[in-house]
Amino acid sequence: MSFAARTETLQLEGAYEVLARAQALEAEGHSLIHLEIGEPDFPTPANICLAGIEAIANGRTRYNPPAGLPSLREVIAASAGDQRGITVRAGQVVVSPGAKPNLFFPTLALVEPGDEVIYPDPGFPTYRAMIEVAGGTPVPVPLEEESGFSFDLDRFDRAINDRTRLIVLNSPGNPTGGVLPLQDLEHIAAAAQKHDAWVLSDEVYAQIVFDGLSVPSIAALDGMLERTIILDGFSKTYAMTGWRIGFAIMPEALAARVSLLLNHSVGCTAHFTQLAGIEALTGPQDAVAKMVARYQARRDLLVAGLNALPGIHCLLPQGAFYAFPNIRETGLSSRDFADEMMQAGVALLPGTAFGQCGEGYVRLSYANSQDNLRRALARMKAAIHQRPG
Numbered sequence: 178m179s180f181a182a183r184t185e186t187l188q189l190e191g192a193y194e195v196l197a198r199a200q201a202l203e204a205e206g207h208s209l210i211h212l213e214i215g216e217p218d219f220p221t222p223a224n225i226c227l228a229g230i231e232a233i234a235n236g237r238t239r240y241n242p243p244a245g246l247p248s249l250r251e252v253i254a255a256s257a258g259d260q261r262g263i264t265v266r267a268g269q270v271v272v273s274p275g276a277k278p279n280l281f282f283p284t285l286a287l288v289e290p291g292d293e294v295i296y297p298d299p300g301f302p303t304y305r306a307m308i309e310v311a312g313g314t315p316v317p318v319p320l321e322e323e324s325g326f327s328f329d330l331d332r333f334d335r336a337i338n339d340r341t342r343l344i345v346l347n348s349p350g351n352p353t354g355g356v357l358p359l360q361d362l363e364h365i366a367a368a369a370q371k372h373d374a375w376v377l378s379d380e381v382y383a384q385i386v387f388d389g390l391s392v393p394s395i396a397a398l399d400g401m402l403e404r405t406i407i408l409d410g411f412s413k414t415y416a417m418t419g420w421r422i423g424f425a426i427m428p429e430a431l432a433a434r435v436s437l438l439l440n441h442s443v444g445c446t447a448h449f450t451q452l453a454g455i456e457a458l459t460g461p462q463d464a465v466a467k468m469v470a471r472y473q474a475r476r477d478l479l480v481a482g483l484n485a486l487p488g489i490h491c492l493l494p495q496g497a498f499y500a501f502p503n504i505r506e507t508g509l510s511s512r513d514f515a516d517e518m519m520q521a522g523v524a525l526l527p528g529t530a531f532g533q534c535g536e537g538y539v540r541l542s543y544a545n546s547q548d549n550l551r552r553a554l555a556r557m558k559a560a561i562h563q564r565p566g
Contacts, residue, residue: 183310190302191530195515199524210553212541213524215351215499217416219471222464225415228456232449241448243440244432245272245424249451253424256458257409260383261394263402268429271436272454274446276381276410276423281307282438283406284343286431287375288313292342297328299352299501299531299538301379304345313342319534322492322503326355330364337368344369347379348392352531352540353501354476354494356386362395370400377406381423384414384465386496387473396426403428413497414465415457422450472498475543475550482554483541486561498544501528505537507561515539521560523553 195213203209220226244250250267258265273279280303288294290312296304298317308315318333320326337344344365348357357365369376376395383392396405410423427435439445476494483491483502491502504514511527518525518539528535543550 183312186309187306188302191526195519195524195526195530198519202519208522209519209524210522210545210549210556211524212543212545212550212553213526214544215413215497215542216418216544217413217468217498218544218546219416219464219468221416221420222457222460224460225417225453225457228460229420229449229453232452237448237452239448241445241451242436243445244436245270245446246448246451246455249455252455252458254426257407257424257426261407262397263394265426266429269426269432270424271427271432271439272422272424272446272451273439274421274423274443274450276408276412276425277303278439278443279406279408279423279425279435280304280377280379281310282435282442283377283425283427283431284308284311284313285438286434288342291340293336293338293340294343294345295333295336295341295374296345297347297350298533299528299535300345300347301351302531304347305532308343314340316341317532317534320350320353320355324361325358325492325495326350326353326501327357327361328365330361333365334368337372337374339372341372341374343375343377345377345379346395349382349386349494349496351382351497352499352526352528352535352538353492354497354499355492356390356392356495359393362393363398366395366398366401369404375404375406376401377408379408381408381410381413382497383409385469385472385498387469387476388495390495392496406431411454411457416468417453417457420450420453422446422454472543475545475547476500478547479541479543479550479554482550486554486558488561498542500541500543501538502541503538511536511539517560517564518557521556523556 250270254265288311294308407426411417488507515527526540528538
């Protein structure tokens with residue numbers, strides 16, 4: 178069989194690949210602790226579930242506008258704008274079934290074959306996939322452990338040019354948990370304006386931050402709102418991964434193009450899911466605060482345990498729910514280390530699942546209980562001490 182070239186480089190996300198291997202081992206009777214999947218282990222808050230159930234019971238199960246219900250777009254505009262200190266109109270909001278359509282479709286609407294797109298490495302694998310499907314040229318820029326996993330700005334300055342159409346940012350970041358500091362965003366914003374480039378700012382973890390930290394958005398900087406796409410959603414913040422609802426904020430002319438792409442692909446986002454989204458944003462936020470506090474306690478436990486293991490050191494993540502320890506001193510590649518931990522009963526991801534610059538690191542999700550994190554650390558310690566030499 179022959180297929181279109183745009184699909185030739187597509188690969189399964191590393192998390193799903195490792196999950197499948199772990200589940201196969203479990204089917205054979207092995208005990209596995211799952212730290213590979215970035216999915217909240219908390220239930221969706223009860224008030225949100227009830228809103229969705231009531232919506233279904235009331236017949237809210239039909240088609241609706243491709244860009245989302247006007248009522249939800251209004252609520253998102255107010256909530257997201259307040260969170261970032263910007264003014265957002267409902268016409269700038271595009272609702273999608275999950276966040277990924279609002280990664281792909283703005284890229285398809287902006288990037289022509291041959292255009293260059295800068296993105297973080299290590300970074301979410303869909304970034305490179307969407308660039309290649311659009312026919313763009315991927316330009317990875319390393320994230321530096323020494324700067325808290327912010328961009329290597331020297332490499333960024335050498336990478337950006339007048340062929341750069343789009344710059345992808347992710348803060349707090351997956352897989353690193355790093356937050357881009359304001360001064361770095363100011364540097365990137367100045368370069369984007371100089372070269373007339375767009376910015377796609379993936380902010381889906383913006384409310385999962387620790388130690389009282391606030392996460393700046395590049396869209397709030399002077400001159401950036403009109404050239405920035407803000408990506409956000411409900412999956413991580415409200416433990417709504419299976420509800421499939423995300424959104425993006427962008428200039429209205431681009432929103433109209435993206436709405437057309439949604440119309441001709443997925444059609445629309447489920448009506449009842451959007452009503453649950455309204456409840457998520459307008460209802461009590463105490464469940465979110467409790468989840469974030471639990472994540473922070475898990476982070477502290479996991480990072481302390483990792484730093485006590487020989488050959489491993491781990492920065493304290495500032496946000497999201499991932500630890501990204503440096504394992505170079507173990508003498509193993511990222512893939513070999515992940516395979517060894519799998520045999521020891523801990524499923525985690527090699528850093529190379531997020532790009533070449535992830536070599537020497539692994540990612541562990543602490544969206545799991547403290548008891549399981551302790552068990553995972555004990556298994557890792559035993560495996561490391563049993564290694565020959």
